[in-house]
Amino acid sequence: MSITLQKSKVAKQSSIQITGSKSESNRLLLLQALYPSIVLNNISNSDDSQLMTKALASSSDVIDIHHAGTAMRFLTAFLAVQEGKEVVITGSKRMKERPMQILVEALQDLGADISYVENDGFPPLKIVGKKLNKKKVSLKANVSSQYISALLLIASKLENGLELTLEGEITSVPYINMTLSLLDQIGVESSFTENVITVKPKVDALKSTNLTVESDWSSASYYFSIAAISDIGTQITLSSYKENSLQGDSVLVDIYKQFGVVSTFKDNTITLKKVEAHKNTLSLDLKNAPDIAQTITVTCFALGMPCDLIGLHTLKIKETDRLVALKTEIEKLGGSVNITEKSLHLSASTAIKNMVSIATYNDHRMAMAFAPLALKTNIIIEAAGVVSKSYPTFWDDLKSIGFEITK
Structure with a gap:
């Protein structure tokens, strides 16, 4: 039209x-899926956030996130730690042209079971969720901060937490700091020193927490x-x-x-x-x-x-x-x-x-x-x-x- x-x-x-904010909403929706005691207010009414909500609640073995790039990146990390769940995540024609290799390789380095369904380096992806106990990983920092945030959002659920080394010039630092601040608001400890971000595992239960976007x-x-x-x-x-x-x-x-x-x-x-x-x-x-x-x-x-x-x-x-x-x-x-x-x-x-x-x-x-x-x-x-x-x-x-x- x-x-x-x-x-x-x-x-x-x-x-x-x-x-x-779509950026805050999608981060908090994923954290809410990991920690159900989080209560969210003023969530974005955007297509992307609605797709994120639907995907996180889905029991299907195929998840289609259409054009939602943030959802593709965040959900790839989320699904990698859902033990015993096997899912194919796909999207629109344009989404299948958007690179995922850097994030996929980082998750694989942590022990994730992810494979490409069509073209190497691009969606759709087949993900078999499992417990990830490796801690250290490196990532090129000048492509998309969403790759970094995707890893940080699941880090507190990794058995040993995460030590993420960023290689090269870091892009979109405010978006990384946004993710770390949201983690802090739910009681997840982290540090960002020079080019290394460390997130500690959260072993104690999260108390009921109200957050307004x-x-x-x-x-x-x-x-x-x-x-x-x-x-x-x-x-x-x-x-x-x-x-x-x-x-x-x-x-x-x-x-x-x-x-x-x-x-x-x-x-x-x-x-x-x-x-x-x-x-x-x-x-x-x-x-x-x-x-x-x-x-x-x-x-x-x-x-x-x-x-x-x-x-x-x-x-x-x-x-x-x-x-x-x-x-x-x-x-x-x-x-x-x-x-x-x-x-x-x-x-x-x-x-x-x-x-x-x-x-x-x-x-x-x-x-x-x-x-x-x-x-x-x-x-x-x-x-x-x-x-x-x-x-x-x-x-x-x-x-x-x-x-x-x-x-």
């Missing part, structure tokens, strides 16, 4: 309630973009957010100051206000927050603001090759983009073409990142339902603040 966003103007003041900062990014592109004085209030967030994408607060947007925290809300014009250029290293690269790129394009973004090497193994997708779609709109294997360079632009149809590549972030362009021109978003992967109510929420959207 394609939708058309008519050139719009948002309300001077508006507010939005955003569902729980903070709202999703990646979802908030689109409202930062809207505020930046809007007139000075526009403000948008979002719930529920913490100033001391665990989520790496909370760096948006600092980044969007360069777009003239200031953020104020009060009573678990954050208010974004456009107070001044944007800077002339933008240069960022997004290795710790790659999921907001699309949002930032489109914001810059909308404002005619050149940018240089580095640290984007993980974008090539997401739902689509996000670097290629950004270049393709922005150039359809009249922009000029150069990309490398790990960077994106946007030239200044003066005019944005009208009524361009944006392909979304089965990627929720492509659909949502380009939506704020409707503040500048009419735009068509193809396969708009893809937003349900992380933010099912996105289009309704945009309408509530003034966007004109037709099917």
Whole structure:
């Protein structure tokens, strides 16, 4: 289903309630499966979290997680320690193209019984759950932090805990710290010193623990973009957010100051206000927050603001090759983009073409990142339902603040 966003103007003041973080939710759902005394509040209503919930409760010998990359990685580790359970985990055509070898080999080094069903290094995987008593393992640290988090989430259930050595430059450190912080909240001891992470086994029973998931900062990014592109004085209030967030994408607060947007925290809300014009250029290293690269790129394009973004090497193994997708779609709109294997360079632009149809590549972030362009021109978003992967109510929420959207 394609939708058309008519050139719009948002309300001077508006507010939005955003569902729980997908990143936190999926980690906590797995921990809840390992420790059933955990009670969770404000779980994400995203497709990914619903798929995670369904898979963790499944008694089937085949689990299909569709496009959910986080679920594929976390569940691979989880299923490896489910003693006596034999499962094949599979996914969409794109999921079968996304690499798993680094995680699979690390789990095999710990003693896991995992084999490839079709192509070596890729899903689907056949997993026979067993007790893992080996402790030490090494992992390349510059591919995806989800591989690291997958191991950390099951570590306290390993007989001897885990000593994980990270090789090379560590990517997305905030996501690793998020995982370790959540482990700490349920009483699992860990340490992260230089390139070694140690997690102790948890032998005593976990007492009943209530945890509330903070709202999703990646979802908030689109409202930062809207505020930046809007007139000075526009403000948008979002719930529920913490100033001391665990989520790496909370760096948006600092980044969007360069777009003239200031953020104020009060009573678990954050208010974004456009107070001044944007800077002339933008240069960022997004290795710790790659999921907001699309949002930032489109914001810059909308404002005619050149940018240089580095640290984007993980974008090539997401739902689509996000670097290629950004270049393709922005150039359809009249922009000029150069990309490398790990960077994106946007030239200044003066005019944005009208009524361009944006392909979304089965990627929720492509659909949502380009939506704020409707503040500048009419735009068509193809396969708009893809937003349900992380933010099912996105289009309704945009309408509530003034966007004109037709099917």
